[in-house]
Amino acid sequence: MGKPADLIQGTLDLLILKTIALEPRHGWAIAKRIQQMSRDVLQVTQGSLYPALHRLEQQGWIKAQSGRTATGRDAKFYALTAAGRKQLAKELESWDRLSGAIQLVVREAE
Amino acid sequence: MARWFDRFRLRLRSLFRGAAADASLRRELQLHLDEQIDEYVAAGMTRVEAREAALREFGPIARIEEECRDTRRVNVLSNLAQDLRYTLRSLRRQPLLVLAATVSIAVAVGANTTIFSLASGLLFATPSAKDPDRLVRIRVNGNSHVSYRQWQALAESQALGGLAGYQIEAEVNWRGPESSVTLVPLIVTANFFDVLGTPLAMGRAFTASEASAERHPDIAVISHGFWQRRLGGDPAIVGRTLMFNGRPYTVLGVLPSDYRALPGYGTAPEVYLPLTQELMPDLNVPRAATVELFGRLRDDQTMGQGRAALTWAGHNVRALLNDPKFGDVTQFSPAGGVKRMGDFREVGAFFALLLIAVCLVLAIACANVAGLLLARSTVRRREIAVRVALGASRSRLVQQLLTEGLWLALFGTLGGLLLMFGLMQLIGRISLPLPIPIEIAARIDGRLLAYSLALLALTTIFCALAPALQATRPSLVPALKQELWRFTHRRWTLRGVLVVGQVTVALVLLLTAMLFVRNLGLAASADPGFDVGRTVVAQVTFVEGRYTQETREAFLRASIERLNALPDVELATFSHSVPLTIRSGMTTGADLRLADTGESFRAQYEVNRVGPGYFSVMGIRLIRGRDFTVNDRSGSPTVVVINEEFATRHFAGLDPVGRQILLPGAEEKAYPAEIIGIVGNSRHRTIGESQKAAMYEPFLQRGNPGRLVHLIVRTRTDPASAVRDVRQTISEMDPSAAVDVQPMRSALAFAFLPSRVGAAVLGALGALGLALAMVGLYAVVSYAVSRRTAEIGIRVALGATRAAILRLVLSDAGILAGCGIGLGLVLAAMVTEPLAMFLVTGLSASDPISFAAAALLLVLVSLAATWIPARRATRIDPVVALRDE
Numbered sequence A: 001m002g003k004p005a006d007l008i009q010g011t012l013d014l015l016i017l018k019t020i021a022l023e024p025r026h027g028w029a030i031a032k033r034i035q036q037m038s039r040d041v042l043q044v045t046q047g048s049l050y051p052a053l054h055r056l057e058q059q060g061w062i063k064a065q066s067g068r069t070a071t072g073r074d075a076k077f078y079a080l081t082a083a084g085r086k087q088l089a090k091e092l093e094s095w096d097r098l099s100g101a102i103q104l105v106v107r108e109a110e
Numbered sequence B: 001m002a003r004w005f006d007r008f009r010l011r012l013r014s015l016f017r018g019a020a021a022d023a024s025l026r027r028e029l030q031l032h033l034d035e036q037i038d039e040y041v042a043a044g045m046t047r048v049e050a051r052e053a054a055l056r057e058f059g060p061i062a063r064i065e066e067e068c069r070d071t072r073r074v075n076v077l078s079n080l081a082q083d084l085r086y087t088l089r090s091l092r093r094q095p096l097l098v099l100a101a102t103v104s105i106a107v108a109v110g111a112n113t114t115i116f117s118l119a120s121g122l123l124f125a126t127p128s129a130k131d132p133d134r135l136v137r138i139r140v141n142g143n144s145h146v147s148y149r150q151w152q153a154l155a156e157s158q159a160l161g162g163l164a165g166y167q168i169e170a171e172v173n174w175r176g177p178e179s180s181v182t183l184v185p186l187i188v189t190a191n192f193f194d195v196l197g198t199p200l201a202m203g204r205a206f207t208a209s210e211a212s213a214e215r216h217p218d219i220a221v222i223s224h225g226f227w228q229r230r231l232g233g234d235p236a237i238v239g240r241t242l243m244f245n246g247r248p249y250t251v252l253g254v255l256p257s258d259y260r261a262l263p264g265y266g267t268a269p270e271v272y273l274p275l276t277q278e279l280m281p282d283l284n285v286p287r288a289a290t291v292e293l294f295g296r297l298r299d300d301q302t303m304g305q306g307r308a309a310l311t312w313a314g315h316n317v318r319a320l321l322n323d324p325k326f327g328d329v330t331q332f333s334p335a336g337g338v339k340r341m342g343d344f345r346e347v348g349a350f351f352a353l354l355l356i357a358v359c360l361v362l363a364i365a366c367a368n369v370a371g372l373l374l375a376r377s378t379v380r381r382r383e384i385a386v387r388v389a390l391g392a393s394r395s396r397l398v399q400q401l402l403t404e405g406l407w408l409a410l411f412g413t414l415g416g417l418l419l420m421f422g423l424m425q426l427i428g429r430i431s432l433p434l435p436i437p438i439e440i441a442a443r444i445d446g447r448l449l450a451y452s453l454a455l456l457a458l459t460t461i462f463c464a465l466a467p468a469l470q471a472t473r474p475s476l477v478p479a480l481k482q483e484l485w486r487f488t489h490r491r492w493t494l495r496g497v498l499v500v501g502q503v504t505v506a507l508v509l510l511l512t513a514m515l516f517v518r519n520l521g522l523a524a525s526a527d528p529g530f531d532v533g534r535t536v537v538a539q540v541t542f543v544e545g546r547y548t549q550e551t552r553e554a555f556l557r558a559s560i561e562r563l564n565a566l567p568d569v570e571l572a573t574f575s576h577s578v579p580l581t582i583r584s585g586m587t588t589g590a591d592l593r594l595a596d597t598g599e600s601f602r603a604q605y606e607v608n609r610v611g612p613g614y615f616s617v618m619g620i621r622l623i624r625g626r627d628f629t630v631n632d633r634s635g636s637p638t639v640v641v642i643n644e645e646f647a648t649r650h651f652a653g654l655d656p657v658g659r660q661i662l663l664p665g666a667e668e669k670a671y672p673a674e675i676i677g678i679v680g681n682s683r684h685r686t687i688g689e690s691q692k693a694a695m696y697e698p699f700l701q702r703g704n705p706g707r708l709v710h711l712i713v714r715t716r717t718d719p720a721s722a723v724r725d726v727r728q729t730i731s732e733m734d735p736s737a738a739v740d741v742q743p744m745r746s747a748l749a750f751a752f753l754p755s756r757v758g759a760a761v762l763g764a765l766g767a768l769g770l771a772l773a774m775v776g777l778y779a780v781v782s783y784a785v786s787r788r789t790a791e792i793g794i795r796v797a798l799g800a801t802r803a804a805i806l807r808l809v810l811s812d813a814g815i816l817a818g819c820g821i822g823l824g825l826v827l828a829a830m831v832t833e834p835l836a837m838f839l840v841t842g843l844s845a846s847d848p849i850s851f852a853a854a855a856l857l858l859v860l861v862s863l864a865a866t867w868i869p870a871r872r873a874t875r876i877d878p879v880v881a882l883r884d885e
Helices: A009-020 A025-038 A046-059 A083-108 B002-016 B019-043 B047-058 B061-072 B075-090 B095-123 B148-156 B192-196 B224-231 B304-315 B341-379 B381-389 B394-429 B446-473 B474-481 B494-525 B548-563 B614-618 B644-648 B719-735 B749-787 B790-795 B802-831 B835-837 B850-874 B878-883
Strands: A062-068 A076-082 B135-142 B162-167 B171-177 B180-183 B187-188 B219-222 B241-244 B247-254 B270-276 B293-296 B328-334 B534-539 B570-576 B586-594 B600-610 B622-623 B639-643 B660-664 B668-681 B694-698 B708-715 B738-744
Touching: A009 A025, A009 A046, A009 A083, A025 A046, A025 B019, A025 B660, A046 A062, A046 A076, A046 A083, A046 B019, A046 B061, A076 A083, A076 B019, B019 B047, B019 B061, B075 B095, B075 B394, B095 B341, B095 B394, B095 B446, B095 B749, B135 B304, B148 B304, B162 B192, B171 B270, B180 B738, B187 B219, B192 B270, B192 B293, B219 B224, B219 B241, B219 B719, B241 B270, B304 B328, B328 B394, B341 B381, B341 B394, B341 B749, B341 B835, B381 B394, B394 B446, B494 B749, B494 B802, B494 B835, B494 B850, B534 B719, B548 B570, B548 B708, B548 B719, B570 B600, B570 B614, B570 B719, B600 B644, B614 B708, B614 B850, B639 B644, B644 B668, B644 B694, B708 B719, B719 B738, B749 B790, B749 B802, B749 B850, B790 B802, B790 B878, B802 B835, B802 B850
Parallel strands: B187 B270, B219 B247, B600 B694, B639 B668
Antiparallel strands: A062 A076, B135 B293, B135 B328, B162 B187, B162 B293, B171 B180, B171 B241, B219 B270, B241 B247, B534 B708, B534 B738, B570 B708, B586 B600, B586 B660, B622 B668, B639 B694, B660 B668
16 A cells, blocks of 8 residues: 655654554654654654644544643543554554664675 | 645735735745844844845845746746736737638638548447447458348347347339339337337337338338428428338338438438338348347446346357357447447558548647747737836746746637537538448537537637747847847748748648549540440349349339330449449459369359340450350350459460359359350559459349349430430339439449549648648748848848849748758658559559659749749839838
């Protein structure tokens, strides 16, 4: 159903799906969370975050609901749908395969 | 499935709630900013610093918004609506551009849809009937016709929902208000209208029970055209009587005006008469070719089941018909759509040619519009550069420029459709020399609509895609810097390439037109082998049963005696057929045998039965032997005359005159005839035919079963002046006969019809293509001149003469036109080969005269189109031109 995505886009999708797997979050919180979890290695810019969120919503993998932020503002929270959960599992699996494969190659090369 | 639906719902929502979706997105982004600012403030920045940092980090908000909008795919739709509004507004400020583009496209689309409507109406019309999809055309044992008894047997089997037949080749005499007229009615089986189920405009149709041949029905249904044209639209026509073949027929009803008759090809038979012995004398001949069959499938039948049922029924009636081979259904095809295959091939090929030609015209017109849009996009370069800088993506800009093309194409197509209706009205008024009127109404049906939409899409893309891509080239950003290339000039601009393409296509069109015009010229001047300028032809149709063999011969002899007595008449004769008319005789293929040597050979030849003095009257050269005389009649020795071709083909080196030849007779019995003369070759069926062998038999000897005879009169003066006397003389001798008298030249109109139509239509298309291409060339050259005003000003200031400037402009245009003409000649040489099938034998599809004439014409017209802007260039005043700097 989904389009063939390049590594970067696919990875960002994976990161987003993973980030909201536990609880619904709003855009800023998602970006922040990815940054924290990666110890500031991964910086998701707004320019790629929001188009990605909208794309995932169009795909039906996440859905938006309204909620209140920690700072007390009304915001759009994104949560995984059932289809999104399946997609996350699929992407995790392919990520494991990919990163494992890269590991193998990189180790072998040394 | 559900996800697909979800997505669809989301997109719909964002389409209809675009503004709400946009606001929500903006709030979302704002929230992000606010949260970021809060964080920075918490980290110790001042509010102002935090805000600046957050904004810096955030990047161009507008672009993010645009990208998010793009992911909601419906953008294409909402953008379209927006673009439609925007471009319409901007086009409104350019009325001249819109007018030029609309006219250009309208002319081409008008030609295009007209040809399409004609093809659709003539070849693929669906007959007017209830559920026409369930009607089928049927052929049995490979024959186009079956006999009355065969039809009866098949119809009574009830294999199909209904089985009826018609006959469209017989003629009747109708006694009109002024004179008797020969008509070709549709003679139909009694159940014809029951099977067809057509509603009538007035009155009613006849039913199977009242119209069966055994009851000798004298009832008729007439066409709307016949009622209007010949009966003055008499409102009380139903119930009145009309005289056909001297019998009174009661009019039962009038068909609707938009009635599409079953035989197809746009034919509109004027009268529908039930099949009777009176109309078809061979009604009870067991295997006569009386009616063409069509049937209606039962509601529960598929095509295959219907065909099987009919084949089964056919085999079951073999014993009844005493014909062990009867009943193989060889054609079982839908009644709408492709008709009789044999005729269809050439007509279809001709329409295919015309459609290609009109599409080429359309391509030229589109290139014109593309040229206009290109010129306009040069002017708009800055606007486009600004929009690119503000973040519009290239695809978005291309989409918008295409929308502009869509408007122009839409205006053009609508104009073209209007033009088509006008043209179809005009075409409807042309009367063709055919025995059955042809009626083609322009109607907007699904087919035409689909075709117009396809044209609209093609036109949009052809007109606007190239300019749109050109205008949005990334390298155009320097336009922002006000760089205007005022002193540079490139010959091979995209516009230049377009013009070369236009000239190329125009040349191919022009060449095709030239070939057809040359074809008509050759056909008209070709020597048919007989005299067309000094004779008058009278086609006489007798009322059925008025004459016996003997009385008719007496009538003919008396007629030529009286005609010979007319002052203007040199000599009169009669014949069964007249070459190059619709009744040009029959072709016979037979095994002939020489009586003396016993040598036999297969021959195919034209046969005509002619009266005494026929060759003198027609001006056909008598090479050896003698002409027929009044003494060559039944009872005297059987004689024939052959033409030169026959003699060289079958008597090479021998003298055929005086030899006895065995000819195939009725019931397979051969009979001997003496060859008494050889005459010169002449044309028989078409003016362009390859030479045919021919045999002439004495009319008075072989008899003639038909009701039709031609009287041919050689005049001393202009044949046109003798027409009235000839008609009057014949009418006085038999007032009931339908007499149609005309000079030979106009009687041959039928033979020239295909060449005439071809030359007229393709000539018009060639002229249209030429005109459009020249408008393109003119526009490009004048535009180049206006762009180069400053350059030319400098050249003049530096001492260039007028001649030099003229050369400068002309050489540029000359290179464009020259390339186009060169390419066109090469292309034409490659593609015109198939045209040979439409041309007379003497004319090759690579006819050098046509090639030369087309090229020369194009050179001259190109020169004319370039001359005006070139003259303007020579008048440029350097002071004025450079003051603008």
